[in-house]
Amino acid sequence: MTIEDTTGQDATSVVGSKWLSGVYAPVHDELTVLDLPVVGTLPADLDGRYLRNGPNPVDAVDPTTYHWFTGDGMVHGIRLRDGRAEWYRNRWVRSTSVSAALGEDAKPGARHGGMDTANTNVIGLGGRTYAIVEAGARPVELTDELETICHSDLDGTLPNGYSAHPKLDPTTGSLHSIAYHWALPQLQYVVVGAAGTVTKVEAIEVDGGPMVHDCSITERWMVVYDLPVTFDLDDAMSGVRFPYAWKEGRPARVGLVPLGGQGSDVRWFEVEPCYVFHPLNAFDDGNRVVLDVVRYGRVFAASTLGPDESTPQLWRWTLDLSTGRVDERQLSDVPLEFPRVDERVVGRRHDVGWASGVRNDDGRSGFGGQLVRIDGATGDARSIDLGAGRLSGEWLMVPRDGGSSQEDGWLLSLVYDQAEDRSDLVVMAADDPDGGAVATVQLPTRVPLGFHGNWVPTS
Numbered sequence: 214m215t216i217e218d219t220t221g222q223d224a225t226s227v228v229g230s231k232w233l234s235g236v237y238a239p240v241h242d243e244l245t246v247l248d249l250p251v252v253g254t255l256p257a258d259l260d261g262r263y264l265r266n267g268p269n270p271v272d273a274v275d276p277t278t279y280h281w282f283t284g285d286g287m288v289h290g291i292r293l294r295d296g297r298a299e300w301y302r303n304r305w306v307r308s309t310s311v312s313a314a315l316g317e318d319a320k321p322g323a324r325h326g327g328m329d330t331a332n333t334n335v336i337g338l339g340g341r342t343y344a345i346v347e348a349g350a351r352p353v354e355l356t357d358e359l360e361t362i363c364h365s366d367l368d369g370t371l372p373n374g375y376s377a378h379p380k381l382d383p384t385t386g387s388l389h390s391i392a393y394h395w396a397l398p399q400l401q402y403v404v405v406g407a408a409g410t411v412t413k414v415e416a417i418e419v420d421g422g423p424m425v426h427d428c429s430i431t432e433r434w435m436v437v438y439d440l441p442v443t444f445d446l447d448d449a450m451s452g453v454r455f456p457y458a459w460k461e462g463r464p465a466r467v468g469l470v471p472l473g474g475q476g477s478d479v480r481w482f483e484v485e486p487c488y489v490f491h492p493l494n495a496f497d498d499g500n501r502v503v504l505d506v507v508r509y510g511r512v513f514a515a516s517t518l519g520p521d522e523s524t525p526q527l528w529r530w531t532l533d534l535s536t537g538r539v540d541e542r543q544l545s546d547v548p549l550e551f552p553r554v555d556e557r558v559v560g561r562r563h564d565v566g567w568a569s570g571v572r573n574d575d576g577r578s579g580f581g582g583q584l585v586r587i588d589g590a591t592g593d594a595r596s597i598d599l600g601a602g603r604l605s606g607e608w609l610m611v612p613r614d615g616g617s618s619q620e621d622g623w624l625l626s627l628v629y630d631q632a633e634d635r636s637d638l639v640v641m642a643a644d645d646p647d648g649g650a651v652a653t654v655q656l657p658t659r660v661p662l663g664f665h666g667n668w669v670p671t672s
């Protein structure tokens with residue numbers, strides 16, 4: 214194993230905030246590690262890169278005001294091939310301020326809305342790699358080895374900012390997403406074609422500047438979550454870096470736009486006030502549309518530094534297109550987050566889903582827990598323990614070559630070991646998660662619990 218530290222940054226002291234300590238604590242070095250040790254046997258058909266983005270402040274920040282959603286982005290990647298873990302790299306996504314902190318020139322590319330921190334997700338698109346985020350900033354293009362190339366408007370086709378949660382239509386290869394920015398009075402429904410350029414932008418009328426973190430698609434519909442967390446001008450004027458807050462009394466609703474259709478054709482369905490960061494999946498069921506979502510009773514009302522004031526649980530919303538009514542029912546009481554299904558069934562009925570358990574930290578919810586298996590038909594959620602002091606983030610399902618079942622493949626996640634203060638990339642068999650890891654790639658560092666990522670197969 215060879216370790217190269219490419220930055221030599223001094224450790225900064227960032228203690229005193231839950232979102233800056235323990236499993237969330239930032240790391241201070243960019244590493245390049247070759248030929249990582251593997252316990253077990255890496256499946257030979259895993260040929261590609263496991264990538265994950267998350268907040269990692271480059272400089273010391275004020276723990277009393279730091280919001281988890283605002284930390285500088287850092288992408289972690291592990292390259293797997295021929296049963297070997299060829300490398301691990303972690304690199305800050307070069308926003309203007311990160312470049313300055315590292316003593317580098319600013320990266321090229323037009324910014325939007327004065328924002329350029331991309332810390333939430335990382336995707337492969339048209340042969341390129343992008344770090345992405347919501348609320349105004351544009352995608353940041355990275356090399357295969359995670360070095361920042363530029364801030365991108367997708368070859369001149371993206372008019373404003375983008376989203377952290379585009380949904381890939383498995384039939385067409387197009388990405389469907391909702392973009393928003395406080396200065397834009399409407400949401401933007403953005404479609405990006407498989408070639409990596411924007412093919413459609415549609416305006417959707419809303420009031421009050423809602424935070425629209427994610428979206429869903431079905432075979433027929435684009436699903437818009439217009440929920441009561443909205444832009445707060447007073448917070449923005451006073452310098453709050455994440456000026457979105459719970460808006461008591463504001464209605465909550467879900468919109469359906471014909472997939473690839475016009476924003477003016479949106480049809481709204483009212484739901485009980487709540488917040489949803491992440492749907493598990495959605496699908497058409499005759500004259501109904503079924504949305505399985507991770508629902509919070511409220512967020513960003515009392516707790517303004519992170520989403521930890523109510524317990525996220527799986528609910529099913531069934532929209533009746535005939536009556537306009539919504540049946541809302543809780544499917545499970547297991548606390549969970551970061552839900553995913555096999556990417557081949559996004560927008561279609563799923564047999565199974567996967568999530569990370571959510572634990573209780575001194576009365577507030579804390580991310581990073583067990584692997585949770587969700588039965589697609591019933592919504593029953595079952596927690597699978599990872600061992601004492603071991604906490605996972607988002608789990609990805611990577612199908613086995615030629616496999617068709619949604620459980621014929623591999624589950625991948627970064628798992629943090631509290632005792633060792635170090636992380637592993639854990640690979641489980643999706644059809645036998647109780648059997649434990651089939652392979653564990655041992656990383657030489659801790660990877661802070663972050664947000665989202667994807668498996669990018671070798672093209």
Ligand SMILES: [Fe+2]
Binds near residue numbers: 665
């Ligand atoms: Fe997210």
